[in-house]
Amino acid sequence: MREPVTFIHSADWQLGMTRRYLSDEAQARFTGDRVATIRTIGDLAEREDAQFIVVAGDVFETPNLSRRDIGRACEAMAEIGRPIFLLPGNHDPLGPGSIWTRRDLTDSLPDSVTVLDGEGPFEVSRDVEIVAVPWRSKDPGRDPVTGILDTLEPTEKTRILVGHGMLDELDPDRDSTKTVDTGALRQAVTDGLVDYVALGDRHICWIDEVTGAVNYSGAHESTSFRESTRGTVLSVRIEDGRARAERREVGTWLHTELTRELTSSADLDLLREDLAAVWQKDRAIVRTELSGTLSMAAAAELDRLLDDQQQIFAAIFPWERKKLELVIIPDESDEDALGLSGFAADAMAELRELAEGGSQSANDALRLLYRLGGAR
Amino acid sequence: MRLLSLRVKDFRGIDAEEVSFSDGITVVAGRNEAGKTSLVDAFDFLIKHKATSRREEINRAQPYRTEAGPEVEAEFIIGNERVSYRKRWLTKPETVLAFLEGPRAGQTLVADEAHLAADELWGSLDSQLWEASRLMQASALDQSPLSSCSALQRALEAQAGGTIDDxxxxxxxxxxxxxxxxxYQPKRGDFSRSTKAAVERVTAAEKRLAEAKDALEELSDxxxxxxxxxxDIDDQQAVLDGQRRDLGGLAAQAESARANQSALEAATRTVETAQRDCDDAKAQLAAREALVVAAENAGSALAELLAAEASAKESLAPLEESVSDTRDTITRLKSELTDVKKSLASARRFEEQSRTKTAVERLQGQLDDCDRLTKEIAELEAGSVPVDGTVLDRVVELEQSIAIAEATANAGAARVRVESLGNPEAILLDGAEQILGPEAFEQAILDELVIEIPGQLRFTVTPDIAAGGSRRDIDRLREERREILADAGVESTSELKEAIRRCEETAAEIVRLKDRRTDRLEGREESVIRDELSRLLASLERGEEAVEGDIDALVARQEQLEVERETADAVLDSHLREADLLRTRLAETEGQVKNQQIVTTRATEDLADARSRCSDEDLEKALAESTAALTAAQSDVAKAKRLLDESGGAAVLTDYELQVKHVEGLQKILGDVRHEHxxxxGILDAKxxxxxxSAHDRAxxxxxxxxxExxxxxxxxxxxxxxxxxxxxxxxETHRRYIEPFRSALRDLGRATYQDPSFDVDVSDQLEVVSRSMGGTTIPFESLSTGAKEQMSILIRLATASLVSPDDAVPILFDDTLGYSDRTRLRRIVDAIGSADGVGQIIIFTANEDRFAGLDSAARVRI
Structure with a gap:
């Protein structure tokens, strides 16, 4: 009988990542929080009584990370006090010029950290071993995980395979030679060749419904709008040859999209509520997809609302591709408010027609007219 | 507003004047300085200035001659009030406003209250229109700002269908x-500086990012x-390892092959030694055979040369004998030829001397004849006085001149006639005796003439002065004739003619003699002939002895002897060349014989010497032995080669050596790659x-x-x-609609006035006439002539009046206008003014009433 083992499965930390849409101030917090969340994972590991933490690739964003970022990451890992196994992925592959060979890192890595720089096995404990498939270059040109299965012999130990790559079942490009053979991994689990496959590269948490043991933990902190939640890890327990993984939210940052059709001030109220519902706004990045038709007054109100939110959210901006879907059409109240007559009224009518025809410039011109017209 | 009457008193040059105005057109006529313009100014004073005002212009309005203050009173209708408004300034200021008709009829206000009430009434008037509707004498012909006329604006807006400016x-x-x-820039053609800066910031940021990307790309590269x-290192290392393994396998084979290679090399060296021995034996034997052949050949050659020598000697002997004979013959012929030549030369000299003597005689004859002729010519030339025809011509000419002169003198001169009436018969004329015969002596008195009857009387007849001049001319002519005749050696003209004839005959004779002399000399110079004669005579004096002989026979003999000699010389030359050839050949043969004798002796000696050192048999034996040794050594080499081939041959060794080189090359390449790595x-670490x-992320x-942004x-x-x-x-677009009624009214007035359907105007948004078009020509308003500008100014006011509401209408005032228009234009403009009757009140002040004579409906007032 093998002893049960509990560990934290994480991946895609991509420490040092930058986002162009973040201001300097927000970027600094974004960078700092990606390190701080390592401590959160440590806290979770302690709560879950996990024996170790495994990070399935892409620990670092680039091989050119600053000494500061490397040093702070190493400090955070050192504070955890549990074994941590780091797998080189496509962002930080082994090989010439690798970050893993930089003195900045090798000198700073705490003893509790093991770089999975070979195919193993790496002994975790007397009963547990890790078989790793590190990336040796940015483009392996083949299935980056399953090749190792043919070299494995059955073992009495609990064996965890740590790899990095996109499962073919999840990749829209199923014919790619670089995707990971999902069936092979499931078969290995089914055959007892491995007990758990800890995968990275897919930033969204995903637990295999077939085996429950071929899983993505998701990134520990959100990195893009494809990730609809804050960052996650998996708490994994292997007992009696069966793995059970549970999702844990550890991240603080959120990428979220607000999609709303606006036709009246009431819709603006709903949008306001949407924004109000986002918690930890200073770590939320909002991309708006607004469509519909607004009066000039409502458009001005929308502008004020979004302008106000700029000061609160880490970032809030419209999705360029959807920008043209919001049309401004002056209504009677606008005309009353502006009180235009004569040629100015004629001009507004023409702009209205242009706006209805889809002219963004006409939309903007109406906004300007509303502002300069001194609406009462 | 409508002005009904105006009364002015003590205002500038006006003592007192009152004018009533009709509802339509009123023409106020008056001479210059009658106060027409002052009437208008007085009305303005009434409206603008309080009676208590002490403004300078009011002070100036007070006449000097009176203490009374300027006083103005007007009656007018404004809005729905008809009022009488009066003011007096400076002295006893007074303001009275009386409401005559309308809602406030019956009220009379005074002082400030009256002024304020009048102001209030006037406030309902479009003051801009009031100002714009007058065209005063002193004002410039510019356009009034109609755009600020609210009355006109209301009218135009009403016609445009809405509010223009809200x-x-x-x-x-x-x-x-x-x-x-x-x-944007003001013309909107380009962005403003701040916009450009935003665009440039993007460009700069793009540039920085591109540079950052390049740097990052460099890292990636x-x-x-x-x-x-x-x-490469892995691949090269794998290849090197494989090649090293191959090299290990080749090494054992190479060891065995190398032993066999050594054996083969030793056997080969033995063969080479045996081959050299064999070659030496063959060479010695061949040398011996060559010596034998050489001795034999030398003997044969010597025999042949000796035979040739004997043959040559035999051929030379008869030839030398023939040469001697021929030489004797030649000697004889030379002697005989010398004798013949001498005889021939003597005969030729004899013949030459004979020809010379003949020539001397002929030349001597020529010279003698020549000398005689020369003498005759000299004598003729000495006896002849040269007179030519021109002298005679001159003498004849002078005689004619004398005759004419004498005739002329005689004709005009006094004449003296002396007749002998008896004794004395002889008289002296100028001292010369003259015998008087029966004929009277008569003479023209050209010179003073002294007639003397010796011992009795002496008459001196003196010619008049004119006669004296003629006489001198005649004397001058006679003197010239005398001198010419004297030069010719004659005394009369007949003698001169004879002398000329003789002279011509002598000249002809001289020419004939000279021709004869020339003929005698045969065209040659005399001196040449004399030189030739001297030369011939000298030749004869030094002549050698000569004997007469038969030259032709001697020449024939000489030629014969020369032919014989030439033949003998040719024979001799032939024999000599042949003999020389034979002698040369003989000498050569003799030399060859001597050489060949030496060669034969040496060959024989060499052969004997060689045989004394080693016999021919010994040489043949040595060759057989060395040949056998070579055969044996070659057999050993074949055997060694077979063994080498069996062990892999030299190819193994070559392969081994190549493999060694290959491995060394791979090691070097691997080392280079490792070095480059x-x-x-190092470069990467140094980056x-x-x-x-971070620069990239920041960019x-x-x-x-x-x-x-x-x-x-x-x-x-x-x-x-x-x-x-x-x-x-x-x-x-709105402005276009807005100004259109004004433009249209002005255009219609213009077309009617100028009787030109092409008349048109361009009107600005400020309701100013920008330009006038007529007859296809467009002229800016400022460029119009003064007359046209004045006419246009009148039309503008008429058009304005036609547009504004009757409630807003104000009087149009024209002060001394149309002074710049021609009669046609004047009548048309006046007609236009007349046509405007009914659109409002028009008041015309003029000093030339006749200009407005066409306004038949106008009320007329004279001041």
């Missing part, structure tokens, strides 16, 4: 323009290079990698910000531009 559109337009100015180098790694990465972020500014700029453009277009 009070907010204009300021809005200004704000929009100000907003657009933020983003280094990593790629390192990856490739590591792959190390260098590249500020995190700095490059990317900056570009994002710059693009967002630029796009935001450009969107706002485009919105401002669009809004401004749409507003301006609608504003322009």
């Amino acid at each position: 009070g907010s559109s204009g300021p809005l337009m200004e704000r929009v323009t100000a907003e657009a100015d933020r983003y 280094l990593v790629t290079t390192l990856v490739a180098l590591e792959a 190390g260098v590249t790694l 500020n990698r995190d700095g490059i990465q 990317e972020h900056e570009l994002q910000q710059a693009v967002a 630029r796009d935001s500014i450009l969107a706002r700029a485009e919105a401002a531009r669009l809004l401004e453009e749409v507003l301006a277009r609608h504003q322009k």
Whole structure:
């Protein structure tokens, strides 16, 4: 009988990542929080009584990370006090010029950290071993995980395979030679060749419904709008040859999209509520997809609302591709408010027609007219 | 407003004047300085200035001659009130406003209250229109600002169908323009500086990002290079390891092959030694055979040369004998030929001397004849006085002149006639005796003449002065004739003619003699002939002895002897050449014989010497032995080769050596790649990698910000531009509709006035006439002539009056206008003014009433 083992499965930390849409101030917090969340994972590991933490690739964003970022990451890992196994992925592959060979890192890595720089096995404990498939270059040109299965012999130990790559079942490009053979991994689990496959590269948490043991933990902190939640890890327990993984939210940052059709001030109220519902706004990045038709007054109100939110959210901006879907059409109240007559009224009518025809410039011109017209 | 009457007193030059105005046109006529303009000014004073005002212009309005203050009173209708308004300034100021008709009829206000009430009434009037509706004498012919006339605006707006300026559109337009100015240059052709700066920030950010990307790419390239180098190292190492393994296998084979190779090399060296021995034996035997052949050949050659020598000697003997004979013959012929030549020369000299003597005689004869003729010529030339025909011609000419002169003198001179009446018969004329015969002596008195009857009387007849001049001329002519005749050696003209004839005959004779002399000399110079004679005589004096002989026979003999001699010489030459040839050949043969004798002796001696050292048999034996040794050694080499081939042959050794080189080359290549890897790694480590990465991230972020800012500014700029453009277009269209009635009214008036359907005007948004078009020509208002400008100014006011509401109408005032118009234009403009009767009140002040004679419906007032 093998002893049960509990560990934290994480991946895609991509420490040092930058986002162009973040201001300097927000970027600094974004960078700092990606390190701080390592401590959160440590806290979770302690709560879950996990024996170790495994990070399935892409620990670092680039091989050119600053000494500061490397040093702070190493400090955070050192504070955890549990074994941590780091797998080189496509962002930080082994090989010439690798970050893993930089003195900045090798000198700073705490003893509790093991770089999975070979195919193993790496002994975790007397009963547990890790078989790793590190990336040796940015483009392996083949299935980056399953090749190792043919070299494995059955073992009495609990064996965890740590790899990095996109499962073919999840990749829209199923014919790619670089995707990971999902069936092979499931078969290995089914055959007892491995007990758990800890995968990275897919930033969204995903637990295999077939085996429950071929899983993505998701990134520990959100990195893009494809990730609809804050960052996650998996708490994994292997007992009696069966793995059970549970999702844990550890991240603080959120990428979220607000999609709303606006036709009246009431819709603006709903949008306001949407924004109000986002918690930890200073770590939320909002991309708006607004469509519909607004009066000039409502458009001005929308502008004020979004302008106000700029000061609160880490970032809030419209999705360029959807920008043209919001049309401004002056209504009677606008005309009353502006009180235009004569040629100015004629001009507004023409702009209205242009706006209805889809002219963004006409939309903007109406906004300007509303502002300069001194609406009462 | 309608002005009904105006009364002015003590105002500038007006003592007292009162004028009533009709509802239509009133022509107020008056001489210059009658106060027409002052009437208008007085009305303005009434409206503008309080009675208590002490303004300088009011002081100036007070006449000097009176203490009374200027006083003005007007009656007019304004709105629905008819009032009488009176003011007096300076002295006893007074203001009275009396409401005559209307809601306030019966009220009379005074002082400030009256002034305020009048102001209030006047406030309902469009003061701008009031100002614009007058065309005064002293004012410039510019356009009044009609755009600010509210009455005209209301009229035009009413016709345009709505409000033109609601009070907010204009300021809005200004704000929009100000907003657009933020983003564009004033002409909108280009962005403003701030907009450009935003665009340039993007460009700069793009540039920085590109540079950062390049730097990052460089890092990536280094990593790629390192990856490739590591792959190369792995590949090269694998290849090297394989080649080293192959080299190990080849080494054992190469060892065995190398032993066999050594054996083969030893056997080969033995063969080479045996071959050299064999070759030496063959060479010695061949040398012996060569010596034998040489001795035999030398003997044969000597025999042949000796035979040739004997043959040559035999041929030479008879030839030398023949040569001797021929030489004797030649000697004989030479002697005989000398004798013949001498005889021939003597005969030729004899013949030459004979020819010379003949020539001397002939030349001597020629010279003698020549000398005689020369003498005759000299004698003729000595006896002849040269007189030519021109002398005779001159003498004849002089005689004619003398005759004419004498005839002329005689004809005009006094004459003296002396007749002998008895004794004395002899008289002296100028001292010369003259015998008087029966004929009277008569003479013209050309010179003083002294007639003397010796012993009795002496008459001196003196000619008059004219006769004296003629006489001197005749004497001068006679003197000239005398001198010419004296030069010719004659005394009379007949003698002169005879002398000329003789002279001509002598000249002809001399010519004939000279021709004969020339003929005798046969055309040659005398001196040449004399030289030739001297030469011939000298030749004869030094002549050698000569004997007469038969020259032809001697010449024939000489030629014969010369032919014989030439033949003998040719024979001799032939024999001599043949003999020389034979002698040369003999000498050569003798030399060859001597040489060959030496060669034969030496060959024989060499052969004997060689045989004494080694016999021919010994040589043949040595060759047989060395040949056998060579055969044996070659057999050993074949055997060694077979063994070498069996052990892999030299190919194994070659392969081994090549493999060694190959492995060494691979090691070097691997070393180079490792070195390059190390260098590249060093370069990568030396890079500020995190700095490059952060610079890239920062540049990317900056570009994002710059693009967002630029796009935001450009969107706002485009919105401002669009809004401004749409507003301006609608504003322009509105203004076009707004000004159209005014333009149309002005155009219609113009067409009617100028009787020209092409008349048109361009009117600005400010209701100013920009230009006038007529007859296809467009002229800016400012460029119109003074007359045309004045006419246009009148039409503008008439058009304005035709548009405004009757409630807003004000009187049109023309003060001394149309002074610049021709009669046709004047009548048409006046007609236009007359046609405007009914659109409002028109008051015309003029000093030339006749200008407005066509206004038949006008009321006329004279002041």
